[in-house]
């Protein structure tokens with residue numbers, strides 16, 4: 001998989017401001033087609049902002065973002081999404097007032113999307129089938145995370161951006177999330193943000209380290225695992 | 239961009255005071271000689287009850303009261319970031335309490351008791367409203383204050399004891415001294431200057447810093463350990479008292495009080511004045527209030543003659559105001575003064591390029 | 602709707618019930634247990650409540666979705682009334698369309714269209730550039746409401762216009778316990794009920810409704826799912842303005858058209874929206890009825906016993922202030 005040289009997403013030297021704060025000061029991210037790529041970095045390094053910049057939620061002021069051969073920086077978020085990018089935000093931002101079913105329905109881009117993908121989604125997350133009519137706010141943390149991922153699977157996305165799925169979840173649940181992400185990555189490219197190094201190392205093919213608003217290192221995950229010095233320097237004790 | 243710090247140090251103390259307060263002192267001087275200036279130009283006496291000078295003093299008092307109302311509103315809206323739609327409540331309370339006391343007691347006693355009572359009452363009212371409603375967030379607070387003020391408006395409009403729609407006149411119950419326009423004029427000027435200095439002083443004090451902090455980010459101010467509710471309570475009570483003082487001046491000028499003093503206009507006007515002049519600046523509200531009031535007075539009295547027909551553009555005033563306002567909101571988001579403050583350094587730099595021998599300026 | 606009967610809402614529902622029963626009881630006592638008086642009072646309360654709802658629903662949904670408190674909502678109500686009045690009474694139109702019923706329908710269509718067009722202009726021209734500065738939006742809609750009032754004064758003057766042209770429905774009456782009540786007012790109540798239910802179904806069952814409810818929670822997430830949220834904003838804003846304008850035109854046959862009606866209905870609607878809980882549709886509907894009935898009951902009482910009509914106009918504000926003090930986010934609002 002990782003040998004496929006074609007890049008589905010290429011972020012080059014983006015600079016992003018939030019208000020007057022210069023948050024990203026040169027971030028470059030390359031995501032090969034079919035891979036799982038993980039963004040690593042300390043708290044506040046700028047990982048979430050990178051994903052939001054790709055989505056157009058915090059548009060970069062300079063630099064380029066190319067998705068599937070087309071430039072997407074400066075496009076409105078809904079346009080970016082419609083090109084085939086699914087976004088799973090941090091803190092499991094599902095709609096708490098909507099039922100599980102409605103949370104999935106709203107992600108449909110064409111009528112019938114949900115019907116088509118329902119089997120696959122329930123196979124990945126059997127819990128959701130049982131909870132279909134329940135309000136999103138009533139789900140447990142793990143179930144909300146599953147719903148947030150499932151929501152991104154409703155349309156036929158070519159790339160998923162998943163922000164810290166393991167945050168605040170119990171080990172068993174993390175384990176099942178790892179299985180699910182591995183499974184869905186068979187059809188979709190994934191750009192993952194993950195603080196849980198164990199989870200990251202089990203899933204990812206490639207890594208990019210972001211530190212203080214800059215991308216500082218990138219390579220194969222398998223080499224990073226052995227590179228104690230880099231892990232110490234940028235990620236603290238792993 | 240700025241003058242190097244050393245050159246300020248080299249100047250004597252009086253020069254430094256003049257440098258930083260020159261404009262302020264100039265305006266103070268202008269206000270102080272205003273009655274005589276107009277008197278000299280128009281050849282009328284600045285004292286007495288009639289004449290151009292006396293009339294213009296009245297106009298100036300009106301402008302200054304609007305400016306004071308806007309300054310008091312700016313204290314909560316501009317500096318603390320609390321949006322209230324009930325400011326008129328305090329304005330009207332000042333008028334009615336002073337008027338009520340004057341009518342009941344008459345003469346100097348009436349005015350003195352009225353002033354004391356009004357300040358005490360508005361402090362109480364500010365604290366009361368604050369305590370019961372400040373925990374309401376943003377829009378809820380705005381609505382709550384609107385509701386309270388509106389209740390007072392409706393009540394006084396329909397209350398026969400206070401003259402219902404018409405309110406009541408104070409003419410006969412005020413002391414002779416206040417009947418002289420020039421006395422009221424200097425009283426207003428003094429209060430205006432005091433209020434200006436007081437607010438400036440306050441905003442440069444530690445308390446002012448906390449208020450600004452609340453405006454920027456209330457939660458952060460809270461995390462840092464400030465009891466933000468208490469500071470907000472202080473700000474709205476103080477702004478209320480200042481509005482009450484303004485309301486008393488307004489009543490003295492018009493020699494009557496009426497329910498319109500409680501009407502939303504006396505909330506909306508200071509709000510507009512503040513926004514047009516510049517939110518959270520010291521002179522913005524003054525500039526907005528005086529500028530717009532002057533414009534209103536001018537437009538209302540203008541009759542255009544187009545061919546045969548005469549067009550009274552006075553009735554268009556509210557529309558003109560609306561357009562000015564919308565334009566300012568869209569084009570000068572920080573108001574006139576705020577936008578100027580942001581643009582001034584750039585403009586100065588730009589101008590200095592064309593001044594020979596000065597383009598060496600750097601810094 | 603599961604939302605409103607959810608267990609955590611139980612105390613709210615009980616409170617609502619107590620208020621309604623209280624109002625009923627109060628009105629029962631004031632009318633001296635006279636069924637005719639009582640039913641007329643309640644009907645006119647219901648009528649006022651429905652009209653308030655037509656202004657309040659837009660206010661509430663617009664606020665929930667885009668965080669804009671649209672102060673111009675009352676102006677749309679007033680404009681609707683004037684347009685309806687004008688179309689009914691304009692001499693040229695009376696000649697062109699002799700049938701008063703048809704003219705009334707044309708008036709309704711005209712008011713709704715004008716409301717929608719003005720609403721679209723307001724959202725696109727003034728609110729869009731200001732989404733990053735919410736306080737300015739608040740102030741801008743306030744400014745627009747003032748301008749609208751002045752424009753209306755320029756066109757129609759300050760004297761109220763009363764409705765003189767009858768049409769079939771407006772002249773009909775029916776009797777209830779021996780008291781007469783205009784059929785048209787009953788029809789307005791029914792239309793109000795239909796709208797309450799219709800909008801609820803729209804919000805609950807349709808895709809656009811799901812999008813709106815999701816947008817109320819987190820509009821940027823909705824956008825990130827591939828939905829053009831700004832288009833939804835415009836649509837909802839236009840709808841809200843059109844409904845308010847519709848309220849004005851259907852109220853015109855008995856209220857006429859006047860400068861003051863915009864502010865009056867705005868204040869009532871604000872009271873209803875705030876005490877129902879900003880952003881809660883059910884809350885707005887229930888609170889509108891509550892305010893309407895409370896106004897009618899208080900009006901009856903104060904006219905009969907106090908000879909002081911002022912209390913009726915104070916009622917919405919007092920009710921709102923009282924409930925805000927007990928529940929800082931209104932009846933159905935969230936913290």
Ligand SMILES: Nc1ncnc2c1ncn2[C@@H]1O[C@H](COP(=O)(O)OP(=O)(O)OP(=O)(O)O)[C@@H](O)[C@H]1O
Nearest residue numbers: 018019021023041042043044045046047048049050
């Ligand atoms: N709205 C904002 N205003 C100001 N600064 C912000 C804002 N949002 C984020 N930041 C700052 O931007 C930096 C990057 O934030 P970001 O959320 O991208 O970090 P992150 O790498 O995702 O961290 P975490 O692991 O904690 O989620 C942080 O220092 C944060 O404080």
Ligand SMILES: [Mg+2]
Nearest residue numbers: 047048049090
């Ligand atoms: Mg993050």
